[in-house]
Amino acid sequence: MAFNGHQCDDESIDEDETPTKQPRSNKEMPGCFINEPKNEAAASAGRATSDRRTSNSTARQRSDSVKKTRPPFPWFGMDIGGTLVKLVYFEPKDITAEEEQEEVENLKSIRRYLTSNTAYGKTGIRDVHLELQDLTLCGRTGNLHFIRFPTHDLPAFLQMGRNKHFSSLHTTLCATGGGAYKFEADFRTMADLQLHKLDELDCLIRGVLYIDSVVSSGPSECYYFENPTDPDRCIQRPYTLENPYPLLLVNIGSGVSILAVYSESNYKRVTGTSLGGGTFLGLCCLLTGCSTFEEALEMASQGESTRVDKLVRDIYGGDYERFGLPGWAVASSFGNMMSKDKRESVSKEDLARATLVTITNNIGSITRMCALNENIERVVFVGNFLRVNTLSMKLLAYAMDYWSKGQLKALFLQHEGYFGAVGALLELLHPS
Amino acid sequence: MAFNGHQCDDESIDEDETPTKQPRSNKEMPGCFINEPKNEAAASAGRATSDRRTSNSTARQRSDSVKKTRPPFPWFGMDIGGTLVKLVYFEPKDITAEEEQEEVENLKSIRRYLTSNTAYGKTGIRDVHLELQDLTLCGRTGNLHFIRFPTHDLPAFLQMGRNKHFSSLHTTLCATGGGAYKFEADFRTMADLQLHKLDELDCLIRGVLYIDSVVSSGPSECYYFENPTDPDRCIQRPYTLENPYPLLLVNIGSGVSILAVYSESNYKRVTGTSLGGGTFLGLCCLLTGCSTFEEALEMASQGESTRVDKLVRDIYGGDYERFGLPGWAVASSFGNMMSKDKRESVSKEDLARATLVTITNNIGSITRMCALNENIERVVFVGNFLRVNTLSMKLLAYAMDYWSKGQLKALFLQHEGYFGAVGALLELLHPS
Numbered sequence: 001m002a003f004n005g006h007q008c009d010d011e012s013i014d015e016d017e018t019p020t021k022q023p024r025s026n027k028e029m030p031g032c033f034i035n036e037p038k039n040e041a042a043a044s045a046g047r048a049t050s051d052r053r054t055s056n057s058t059a060r061q062r063s064d065s066v067k068k069t070r071p072p073f074p075w076f077g078m079d080i081g082g083t084l085v086k087l088v089y090f091e092p093k094d095i096t097a098e099e100e101q102e103e104v105e106n107l108k109s110i111r112r113y114l115t116s117n118t119a120y121g122k123t124g125i126r127d128v129h130l131e132l133q134d135l136t137l138c139g140r141t142g143n144l145h146f147i148r149f150p151t152h153d154l155p156a157f158l159q160m161g162r163n164k165h166f167s168s169l170h171t172t173l174c175a176t177g178g179g180a181y182k183f184e185a186d187f188r189t190m191a192d193l194q195l196h197k198l199d200e201l202d203c204l205i206r207g208v209l210y211i212d213s214v215v216s217s218g219p220s221e222c223y224y225f226e227n228p229t230d231p232d233r234c235i236q237r238p239y240t241l242e243n244p245y246p247l248l249l250v251n252i253g254s255g256v257s258i259l260a261v262y263s264e265s266n267y268k269r270v271t272g273t274s275l276g277g278g279t280f281l282g283l284c285c286l287l288t289g290c291s292t293f294e295e296a297l298e299m300a301s302q303g304e305s306t307r308v309d310k311l312v313r314d315i316y317g318g319d320y321e322r323f324g325l326p327g328w329a330v331a332s333s334f335g336n337m338m339s340k341d342k343r344e345s346v347s348k349e350d351l352a353r354a355t356l357v358t359i360t361n362n363i364g365s366i367t368r369m370c371a372l373n374e375n376i377e378r379v380v381f382v383g384n385f386l387r388v389n390t391l392s393m394k395l396l397a398y399a400m401d402y403w404s405k406g407q408l409k410a411l412f413l414q415h416e417g418y419f420g421a422v423g424a425l426l427e428l429l430h431p432s
Numbered sequence: 433m434a435f436n437g438h439q440c441d442d443e444s445i446d447e448d449e450t451p452t453k454q455p456r457s458n459k460e461m462p463g464c465f466i467n468e469p470k471n472e473a474a475a476s477a478g479r480a481t482s483d484r485r486t487s488n489s490t491a492r493q494r495s496d497s498v499k500k501t502r503p504p505f506p507w508f509g510m511d512i513g514g515t516l517v518k519l520v521y522f523e524p525k526d527i528t529a530e531e532e533q534e535e536v537e538n539l540k541s542i543r544r545y546l547t548s549n550t551a552y553g554k555t556g557i558r559d560v561h562l563e564l565q566d567l568t569l570c571g572r573t574g575n576l577h578f579i580r581f582p583t584h585d586l587p588a589f590l591q592m593g594r595n596k597h598f599s600s601l602h603t604t605l606c607a608t609g610g611g612a613y614k615f616e617a618d619f620r621t622m623a624d625l626q627l628h629k630l631d632e633l634d635c636l637i638r639g640v641l642y643i644d645s646v647v648s649s650g651p652s653e654c655y656y657f658e659n660p661t662d663p664d665r666c667i668q669r670p671y672t673l674e675n676p677y678p679l680l681l682v683n684i685g686s687g688v689s690i691l692a693v694y695s696e697s698n699y700k701r702v703t704g705t706s707l708g709g710g711t712f713l714g715l716c717c718l719l720t721g722c723s724t725f726e727e728a729l730e731m732a733s734q735g736e737s738t739r740v741d742k743l744v745r746d747i748y749g750g751d752y753e754r755f756g757l758p759g760w761a762v763a764s765s766f767g768n769m770m771s772k773d774k775r776e777s778v779s780k781e782d783l784a785r786a787t788l789v790t791i792t793n794n795i796g797s798i799t800r801m802c803a804l805n806e807n808i809e810r811v812v813f814v815g816n817f818l819r820v821n822t823l824s825m826k827l828l829a830y831a832m833d834y835w836s837k838g839q840l841k842a843l844f845l846q847h848e849g850y851f852g853a854v855g856a857l858l859e860l861l862h863p864s
Contacts, residue, residue, distance in 0.1 A: 082747040082764055152771065178763075182749030199754055254742060254764035269755045271801060275707075275794055278742055278764030286719055286769050286783070310686060310710055315514040317614030322631055323701045331610075332514055332686035335710030337718050339584065351718070362707060366798065369703060373805050 077425025080179025082254035124149035167192035203423025228397035252383035254278030277385030288348035303353030310335025364399035384417030509857025512611025514686030556581035599624035635855025660829035684815035686710030709817030720780040735785030742767025796831035816849030
């Protein structure tokens with residue numbers, strides 16, 4: 001599907017770009033670029049499996065073609081979720097003097113604003129540690145920035161867009177997530193912007209496959225926990241997501257979607273649960289008086305859930321051996337809290353920890369059932385619930401390993417919650 | 433397995449018992465008695481599928497045999513769960529004058545105490561509406577009483593047993609549930625009682641099949657909701673649980689167990705979730721300051737969960753059509769509670785309702801997955817979470833019907849949480 005007349009070719013000639021900074025990793029966008037994608041997923045993600053190596057003259061012709069068809073700057077991809085807006089922004093670093101002169105002031109202003117700050121307004125944040133430098137996208141080299149802000153601050157974002165005359169740039173704003181639908185009219189009326197709306201699960205998968213394919217040095221994009229059932233020996237290890245299919249993709253945002261992915265274009269939403277990151281934060285706010293995700297996680301890290309939950313051993317006095325339930329397993333989440341004495345003996349930190357454990361284990365348990373039904377052994381967990389949330393990641397790694405007797409592997413990705421936004425950006429550059 | 437030397441024959445001669453009261457229903461215990469069980473389940477439950485009709489002389493011989501092998505009174509079955517102790521007590525109504533004279537005072541005292549009261553201590557309750565009258569059990573006719581008290585009051589119960597010299601009766605106390613294991617030593621040391629411990633899932637299934645088979649008049653034991661997706665036309669209807677297999681049995685106590693039952697003795701625990709009745713009550717106590725299940729339910733009945741939960745329409749502005757998620761579906765349970773303004777605008781009743789809806793829908797969702805995997809269409813929900821909890825039952829009926837497009841049927845049983853205790857009693861009378 002093409003829109004706004006911008007379409008990126010499958011090939012590019014910009015093969016001798018010189019990185020201006022030490023790159024975090026060596027990245028190319030498969031599909032737009034010269035290098036072979038490093039794996040099947042990348043090839044699929046970029047839809048460029050043939051006609052890759054071309055002569056210089058052909059390349060030059062293509063260069064002109066790319067220039068004509070690639071969309072004008074700025075390049076954004078946006079994912080408007082129930083809790084957070086995720087924004088990826090491509091900052092070109094290969095701007096020529098001629099281009100610099102021609103560049104309109106509004107465009108410069110946006111670039112400067114985004115790249116010279118790491119915080120925007122009161123709540124916008126650029127995740128600098130996730131920045132992908134020296135990425136080549138549609139024949140241009142630059143840095144990919146990852147920015148997030150709460151969805152309830154979208155009006156302020158639109159106001160900023162209006163103030164910076166964003167609409168004068170005639171860019172296409174590719175947006176996914178529920179908010180692309182809910183706020184479409186607001187984009188039009190408040191900022192004179194027309195959204196190109198994209199399905200969030202399509203974008204998610206495209207984003208995951210793309211990012212995994214372009215990150216080839218630096219911290220591995222994909223990782224897992226070795227010895228997940230042994231806290232003393234549990235360590236993070238890189239994982240190569242080669243031949244990724246079939247894959248169970250669990251996206252933990254405000255709510256949870258579980259997808260069985262058989263190829264980039266062949267996937268199904270197996271199920272979901274409404275008990276997700278929004279439930280954790282919502283309940284924590286109610287139970288502890290905290291007001292941010294970071295605060296909730298900090299409290300959880302200091303608490304003890306076994307004071308709040310009723311364990312198998314609290315009911316059985318030990319294991320429930322016949323059905324393989326160990327004494328330490330939770331029999332009833334928050335089950336101790338029906339007792340006044342026990343309510344009075346727990347701390348807010350204990351409640352935060354129990355909330356985290358409850359939500360995480362429930363997701364883990366539903367995921368295991370899906371993996372079993374779909375006969376899939378690799379599970380990739382993404383979404384912003386996992387951001388700075390090692391507790392939940394280790395818990396998921398443990399649960400997958402323990403209850404499946406080592407059959408299931410829990411995988412995680414560095415760019416946790418940004419894949420939908422990346423997928424939206426890819427749609428701008430390379431419409432499907 | 434026999435124990436204590438008491439074993440009940442498969443046959444009985446007491447075919448001309450005269451009910452002393454208008455019976456709630458006409459009941460026989462299959463396996464011990466003359467009447468044909470009304471369905472296959474009953475036959476299986478009683479393990480008496482042959483040699484049922486006998487001549488008078490044979491019957492008389494058997495009568496003597498039954499008398500010799502049936503256990504002495506009192507007859508109890510007990511299920512000690514994480515939250516509640518469930519006790520079933522058989523009150524013989526066919527005591528002869530001779531027997532009356534021979535009966536020891538302790539036994540009379542226990543019978544009088546239990547049957548002349550409907551409340552015991554501060555927290556013990558007899559569910560009079562569930563009493564099964566004129567039941568014939570192992571050749572004796574009487575009433576089956578259903579009593580419950582909180583597990584944390586077990587010490588008071590043991591003290592009462594000690595005061596009433598229960599141990600002098602040399603009865604076998606058949607007990608199931610985790611507490612049968614956890615409190616075994618307490619029974620011995622505090623009340624000089626030896627427990628015969630039984631697996632709770634074995635007892636549950638045996639109890640379900642038995643009670644369903646003996647209740648043949650009065651309110652149907654098994655029922656469902658007709659038109660579950662239309663609140664105006666949704667009504668409770670009797671259901672005949674004939675040829676019950678295969679069956680998904682969902683036991684919602686403090687936690688939840690889901691069993692796929694293929695015959696009385698062939699079943700498996702498919703999965704479970706720690707988010708059960710204990711989670712509902714524990715969270716409600718924390719969030720609303722209530723202290724009992726009844727209070728929590730009353731609050732929930734007056735609240736509105738959509739103020740607490742983030743719905744699909746709150747994120748999408750409407751339906752998420754592509755994946756069949758209607759706007760009214762919950763996207764993130766408690767998802768609105770991360771907003772300070774929204775926290776301040778909800779009532780305790782709203783929070784109680786949201787807790788109920790969250791726990792119920794999560795159980796419904798996991799159940800649907802199990803039903804799908806096991807290819808089972810009938811789901812029986814039991815357990816004390818459903819006691820006086822029409823809200824959850826209708827929600828489960830709705831969820832099963834709506835999300836399975838009418839393929840799944842949610843069934844409920846009048847004796848909700850007592851099946852484990854009934855199964856324990858059956859083991860006393862008819863050891864497996």
